[in-house]
Structures are given as C-alpha cells and as structure tokens.
Amino acid sequence: xxxxxxxxxxxxxxxxxxxxxxxxxxxxxxxxxxxxxxxxxxxxxxxxxxxxxxxxxxxxxxxxxxxxxxxxxxxxxxxxxxxxxxxxxxxxxxxxxxxxxxxxxxxxxxxxxxxxxxxxxxxxxxxxxxxxxxxxxxxxxxxxxxxxxxxxxx
Amino acid sequence: xxxxxxxxxxxxxxxxxxxxxxxxxxxxxxxxxxxxxxxxxxxxxxxxxxxxxxxxxxxxxxxxxxxxxxxxxxxxxxxxxxxxxxxxxxxxxxxxxxxxxxxxxxxxxxxxxxxxxxxxxxxxxxxxxxxxxxxxxxxxxxxxxxxxxxxxxxxxxxx
Numbered sequence: 001x002x003x004x005x006x007x008x009x010x011x012x013x014x015x016x017x018x019x020x021x022x023x024x025x026x027x028x029x030x031x032x033x034x035x036x037x038x039x040x041x042x043x044x045x046x047x048x049x050x051x052x053x054x055x056x057x058x059x060x061x062x063x064x065x066x067x068x069x070x071x072x073x074x075x076x077x078x079x080x081x082x083x084x085x086x087x088x089x090x091x092x093x094x095x096x097x098x099x100x101x102x103x104x105x106x107x108x109x110x111x112x113x114x115x116x117x118x119x120x121x122x123x124x125x126x127x128x129x130x131x132x133x134x135x136x137x138x139x140x141x142x143x144x145x146x147x148x149x150x151x152x153x154x
Numbered sequence: 155x156x157x158x159x160x161x162x163x164x165x166x167x168x169x170x171x172x173x174x175x176x177x178x179x180x181x182x183x184x185x186x187x188x189x190x191x192x193x194x195x196x197x198x199x200x201x202x203x204x205x206x207x208x209x210x211x212x213x214x215x216x217x218x219x220x221x222x223x224x225x226x227x228x229x230x231x232x233x234x235x236x237x238x239x240x241x242x243x244x245x246x247x248x249x250x251x252x253x254x255x256x257x258x259x260x261x262x263x264x265x266x267x268x269x270x271x272x273x274x275x276x277x278x279x280x281x282x283x284x285x286x287x288x289x290x291x292x293x294x295x296x297x298x299x300x301x302x303x304x305x306x307x308x309x310x311x312x313x
Contacts, residue, residue, distance in 0.1 A: 016165075033169075037169070040173045047176070052305060063176070073172065106188055110192065
C-alpha cells in the first residue's frame with residue numbers, strides 16, 4: 001500500500017518521467033496533468049466570459065495567456081507524445097464540463113427558476129461559443145507551441 | 155531526452171502559479187456574478203428629510219443603503235423626485251432632474267454593510283411651505299431610481 005502511494009506520488013511529482021513509464025504511471029500523469037490544466041483553463045475562460053464582473057487585474061490578455069499556458073504545460077509536463085494526447089483530451093473535456101458547470105451554477109446556488117432549462121439555453125450557447133472559439137483553440141495552440149519547442153530542443 | 159527533475163519541478167511550480175492565478179480570478183468573478191444575480195437585495199430606505207431654505211431652497215434626503223451582497227456596490231443618482239403623498243398623484247415637491255448626491259458624484263457601499271447617502275434636490279420657491287408641511291407630517295415620499303454599479307455592470311434600482 002505504501003509502495004503504491006509512493007509510486008503514485010512519484011508519478012505526479014515527476015510527470016515527464018511517468019509519461020514514459022509503465023501503463024499505470026502514464027495514466028496517472030495524464031489524468032493529473034489533464035485535470036489540473038483543464039480546471040485552470042475553465043476558470044480562466046469563465047473570467048474571460050464575465051469580463052465586466054472580473055477584478056481589474058484579470059483582463060482578457062491575462063486570462064487568455066493562462067489558457068495558453070495551460071495548453072503548453074500539458075505537453076511540457078506529460079513529455080511523451082502519446083501520453084500528452086491523452087492528457088490534452090482530458091484537459092479539453094474537463095475544461096468544457098467545468099465551464100458549463102460554472103455557467104449553470106448561479107441558477108442552482110441561488111435557486112433561480114430556469115423554466116425547465118429554457119433559461120439556461122442562452123448561457124450554454126455562450127459556453128459553446130467560448131469553447132469553440134476561445135478555450136479549445138488556445139489550449140491547442142499552447143500545446144502545439146510546446147510540441148514545436150520540444151522538437152526544436154530534442 | 156526526458157526533462158531533468160529540476161525542470162519538472164519548475165514546470166510543476168508554473169502549473170501551480172497558473173492554477174492559483176486563475177482560481178483567484180475565478181473566485182472574484184464568480185462572487186461578483188452571484189452578487190449581480192442578487193442585486194435586487196440592495197435596499198434604499200429614506201431615513202431623514204431636511205429642508206434647507208435660502209435663495210435656492212433644496213431638500214436633502216438621507217438614504218440608508220444596505221448592500222447584503224459580497225461585493226462592493228457604487229451608487230450614483232438616477233432620477234428621483236420627492237412627492238407630497240402618493241407619487242401616482244404626481245404632486246412633486248422637488249424639481250425633476252435637479253437631484254444629485256451631496257459631495258462626490260458616486261458613493262461606495264461596501265459588501266455586507268450599510269451606508270448613508272445624501273441626495274439634494276432643488277425645491278421651487280412656490281412649494282417650500284408645502285414641502286415643509288409634508289416633511290413635518292411625514293407625507294414626503296421619494297420615488298424614482300438610483301444607478302447602482304457592481305464592478306463593471308450597472309442597473310437602475312427602484313426606490
């Protein structure tokens with residue numbers, strides 16, 4: 001058991017090594033990196049969307065750079081290309097789910113009526129637009145830049 | 155070649171920074187979003203009326219503004235008229251469009267706090283006596299709006 005957890009810990013603190021390791025190590029590093037980058041991309045996208053309510057320092061450029069950085073970190077942390085593809089897929093799915101959840105959350109938290117979900121449709125339309133034209137391209141762009149960097153320094 | 159342990163640590167630190175900055179931005183924005191959805195709870199209550207007589211008589215209305223949300227709100231003048239009795243009857247005591255906040259152009263009501271805001275509006279010399287009697291007998295009723303801003307979004311709050 002302790003060997004198990006120490007192996008898990010090592011895979012998370014050394015994701016580049018783990019991305020070349022055993023099947024379990026690859027999975028652990030991909031899931032950990034994908035989850036964390038996906039969550040930060042979602043939080044930055046939400047702030048980008050609700051820009052009028054964001055604090056002054058959290059401007060569009062800063063938030064866009066964060067999503068880009070999250071995409072680059074996917075490949076920089078999960079160095080193995082195959083593992084990084086899995087990590088990026090997890091990041092995209094988690095990021096999309098979290099962004100949608102954040103858009104719906106105020107209605108559930110404050111118990112605002114949604115007319116059987118109809119009131120959520122414009123919110124979800126905005127989320128889809130944001131994902132298709134903002135979050136996913138930025139994540140992918142960062143990821144590709146990191147691939148080019150790794151290729152150039154290989 | 156696999157990245158060295160040192161550069162992996164540096165990259166992990168970078169991930170922590172990205173997470174921390176986006177989480178801070180998210181928490182600030184999401185709480186403002188919740189405050190915005192609860193903007194109707196910002197409450198204006200007229201507390202005191204005072205007639206300042208002179209060459210240009212004005213009526214000073216002191217409002218208690220309660221902001222129960224978790225984000226600061228800025229209050230500016232909307233359009234507000236003090237009436238003698240029922241506003242629907244249209245018996246105005248103050249001159250419309252002369253109302254303004256005393257002092258600054260806007261006042262900030264901190265999150266979860268109550269602040270007092272003073273509004274002054276001109277009174278036509280013909281209605282000074284009527285205004286005084288309306289205040290004394292408690293018939294003065296303000297009606298109109300304040301402009302409230304939460305971060306970058308504004309709305310008109312009814313009084």
